[in-house]
Structures are given as structure tokens and as C-alpha cells.
Amino acid sequence: MARPARSFRQGTKPRLAVMKFASCDGCQLSILNMEDELLSLGTVLDIAYFPEASSRRLAGPYDITFVEGSISMPEDVQRLADIRQRTTWLITIGACATAGGIQALRNWADAEEWKRAIYPHPDYIRSLSTSTPISEHVKVDFEVWGCPIDKRQLLRVLTDIIGGVRPRLPHHSVCLECKRQRQVCVLVAKGEPCLGPVTQTGCGAICPGMARACYGCFGPAEGPVAAPGAPPNTHALAQQFHRSLGLIPVEVIRRFRGINGYLQPFREESHAWESTEDTHNQG
Amino acid sequence: MNPSHTASWGILNRRDFPRLLDALRTQGYRIIGPTLQDGAVKWGDIATVDDFPVGWRDHQSPGHYRLERTESFRYFDIVHGAESFKPLTFAPRETLLVLERTHKTFVATPILPDPEPLAVLGVRACDLAGLAIQDRIFLHGPYADPYYRARRDRLFIIAVQCTRALDTCFCASMGTGPQATAGFDLALIEGDADFVVQTGSEEGARLAQHLSLHPVPPERLRQEEIRMAACAASQTRSIDQSALPRALYDAHDHERWDDVARRCLACTNCTMVCPTCFCHGVEEQPDLMWTRSERARVWDSCFTPDHGYIHGKNLRPTIKDRYRMWLTHKLAAWIDQFGMSGCVGCGRCLTWCPVGIDLTEEIKELIRSRQASGS
């Protein structure tokens, strides 16, 4: 854990940078969406480098750097290492940076073949065969999950760092928030294959509130790597999708292989359903 | 709800039922009751009798809830909704305090709720039993909770007696239903042409005076007793409480815990819908300048990773630890702690469990094999 902000140079505002790798910019937009708080953000932080918002581009070092996007091109690795050198806090924002993002679907495919199939000049495309999370390459001080991130969570993390408090975000399931909001469960009442029980809270249970099943945007509940016997119990939920809700194995795979599909609990669940149907039926 | 109140009964004609709503409104109550929302029944505002889910009935089984159309004209064919009574008294999220930093110190201002008078119509015996348990937790002893108190004191409760049980109901074995005997201002039994109205408090008796009730023939009361007894007899699930709490403490190392842990998602739904679960967390929400903070109380659950987290370590890291914690507290430790079971037999945790885990089955296995092994 990086040193807390109370040791930021006396009398100076912490310098913030926002960097981007392979991503859609949606998480950076979530920062700009903090309309009510942007002014106070400007008074407590020195926004030194944020090309999406301002032409002001101060060189590092920075106190806090938000990193959006996954490692997808050969030169990304070196650029990321440089960023790590120049910042005290490196905080990843969003599913691309924390999980490899939707573009990590290529990790299951033959990337060269895709290039040839899609682009008229595949030789112009300079990308790695995988899309990987930032934490596979450098030490990350804190991860803010979500696709896109939730601005209240981001604000909370900033508030904590500025106040000299170690940031913490809850890791429990979406269901807890869904019930706090007094929503009707779409899995039980409509038979929708909701990922809420195995997905980390943070979004405010938006989809069930719109009568839709959770897509798992905030990644596996309780962290990117499941300990033995600990949540998320993806297998029990997948079995329920298959046996009670009637999803066929390829549909189960698609539920888990989404925006956060490359993180271990979701990845292993989708792999388990790739073998023959007979195997799953034995459970 | 004065225990010294002497109950009286009367008959309310079906066409006079709207008078009940009028009388409540004249007394200044907002009225809520069962209403259709998002493919289920939830507490909602009742402006006219048309807001009741007339022509619908609910089917519930473990992990499954569906509404079905019927030809019936009754107001209370829905047995019980997705929510227990709990959110009406113990709010899922509520601000407790605002803390403000001044020159050298800080000021804490409690934010007490000032809720409007609320009449709740269609409360079931199990809901009342759950409410009585929550009263015991939040209002008993020297530290009565003022937030709960404010929401509790504004209530006028109109129970509806159960004459149909769901597949998931097992109140009869818990001794909490299907007949509500206390804890209400008025109780209704819905018949085809009328309602039998029972008073449960002085406030209820005063309100009943506005309803032009007719006398009830004694044989009608006997018929209704029989209907409620038949409802109890129709329940297929049960918990054998005779061996509790001991049997569950003795089952601490039972292999059934591993079995249920393979099925349980630790999703928290059972604890959220349970009318008696009272766990909560306290969240601090400071502003960016650290000059002001709101402190809120939010529903929490023994299935979250934070619940068992004490100074750098989670005491209950696995799903097995957490399920065992929930069931052992609910059905055993609760008896030692509060002198009563933590389960009222409403069956909501069965229905709203996404994978349909049935605690009556789990407890049966945990106790049965113990007897089989003679320990």
C-alpha cells in the first residue's frame, strides 16, 4: 500500500494524472460526470495531466495516477512501467484495467486469424495476442472496479486518500444492495440469469432495478482470485442457470465470459462448461 | 397495542370495505398494503380498493416465485409479498448522524426520522411474530433504538388471517401462525361476502366504531377457526424445535455443512428477506474537504466478507463458516440470546434464495443423522 496522502508535500495539493490504455474512455467520462463535485475536486487536487479534460499536461511525478484500459499493444508495457515510476499511488479504474476488459475475449481466440478476417490490411494492426489487466504487469495500489466505474466509489477513494485514510470499497454481492433498494429479485420472480449473487457490489444494483439480470460489470464478488471454499460460488449459480433456468452450456459460458470474463473465478467457470454437456449434467 | 384490551368481533360487508380506508385516512394515516410491482407483490400505497392485487395469487417454492391470474374478487388472495414487515420499521439505509467539523472540535447532530402515521393493511401472523422479535431486539433494555422507535410508534396494524398457506409456509410448527392472536390493532378474516373484524387494541376498537359492523353469529367464528386450522394442517414443511438449541450446537462438525456450502452462494438474500435478521453496518460518508460526514446505518448480513472481519482477519472466510453461522444463530443461539427462536416460519428465505436452499431440509439432515449416529 502506498503511503497515505497526509505525507503529501506540506501546503501543496496532491497532483493527479489520468492515463489511458486500451479502453473506451467511459471511465474517464465517469470522472467528468462528477458534475457536482468537480469544482471541489479542483480545489483539493492539482489536476496535472488529464488529456480528456484539459490541454494542460504537466510532466510527473504525480501523487495519484488513475489508469484506465488494458495492456493490449507491445509498447504499452514500457509506457506502464514509466507511469509506475512516476507516481506514488497507481489506481486502476474500470474493468479493462482491472480485468482486461471485453477485449480480453481475444485471449480465447487466435488473434492473428481475427486480424486477417476483420482488417483489409492486417499488417497495420500492431496488437498483442492477449489483453491483460494492469496488475499483471506492475504493482497496483488500489483497484476501482466496474464497467464503467461508479463515480461515488471513485469519489470515495479520492476522499480517503486526500484525508490520509487507506481506501476501502465493499466486496460483497450485488444482491445485498439490490435488497437494500427493495427491488424484486429477477432471478427468482422472472427466471432471469442474474449474475448478482457472484458479482461485487458497486453499481447500486442498477440492472435488477430495471428488471434486467446483472451482467457482472463489477467483477467477481470478494476479489479477483477466489480462495478455496470462499465466495464467489460461480459453480452453484451456473448449475442453477442450467438446471432450473434452462440455459444451455454455451449460454452459461456467455454469461460468465463477459466484461470481466478473464478474472479467475469467471474464467474457470466458463472453462468448466466448455467440456461436453454430459459432464455438466453430472454436476 | 394494549394487552389488557378485550377483543370484540363484528362483520363488515364487502361493499363497506372502502369505509375502512376512509376511516384510516380521516385519522391521518397513510395506508400501505400489498400491491403489484415488478412482477411480484410488495408494500405499496393504497389509495382505493383497486390498488389491491385483486384476481392474483402467489405461488412460492424454494428459489421460485410466480403470480397467477384468477377469477377471484377477493382483496387478500396473495399470501405474502417479497418483503417482510422489516423495512417499515428497520430501514435498509438510514442516516443516523451528521458530523460537522468546527474550529477545534466537531458537532454531531442526530437525524431522527419523523415518519408520518402509517396504517399497514394485510399483515400476516408471521409478519407480526417477526415484528415482535425485532421489537425485542431494538426496543428492549437500556439502549432502545430511537430510530426504530420513531418508525414503530407511528403504526396502525391491520392483520389479515391466513386461510391459505404457501408451499413454503411453516408457521404452524414455529407456533407463530397462521392465526394472528396479538400485535395488531384490527384483524380481518376475508370471506366471500364480508370480513370478520376483530379488535386488538383500544385504537383499533375506536376505528371499528366508524365501520358500521354487524354482530357475528358464534357459529361463524367457529367456521373461521376451522378454516385457519385447516390452513395450519395443510403446511407440509416444519422444524422440530424439541431438540433445539442443543442438537445444532452438537452438529458443529456435521458433514452436511460441506454439502450446503457447495450449493450456497453467500449472496445474503436469505438474511435480507428474513423478518428477524437485524445485522447492520455503519457507514461514514465524508465530503471531499473532510468538514462534514454523514453516518448511515445499512442492512448487513453474516454472509458478507466484512461481517466476520476483525482486526486484519476474516473469522468466517468460507461459505461453510457463514452458512453455519446463519443457521446456528437463527435456530439455536437466538434461543439462548433472546429466549425465542429467530425463525417465525414465513418461508421467505426459501423462496428468495436464488438456488432454493430450504433451511427446513438442512436442519432435518443436521439433526436426523445425529440421532442415527447415536451421538
Ligand code: SF4
Ligand atoms: S435480482 Fe440479481 S442482484 Fe438482485 S437479489 Fe436477485 S440475483 Fe441478486
Ligand code: SF4
Ligand atoms: S429464517 Fe427463513 S423462514 Fe425463518 S423467519 Fe427468517 S426468512 Fe422466515
Ligand code: SF4
Ligand atoms: S407462514 Fe403462516 S402466517 Fe405467514 S403467510 Fe404463511 S400461513 Fe400465513
Ligand code: SF4
Ligand atoms: S442460503 Fe441461499 S439466499 Fe442465503 S446466502 Fe446462500 S444462496 Fe444466498
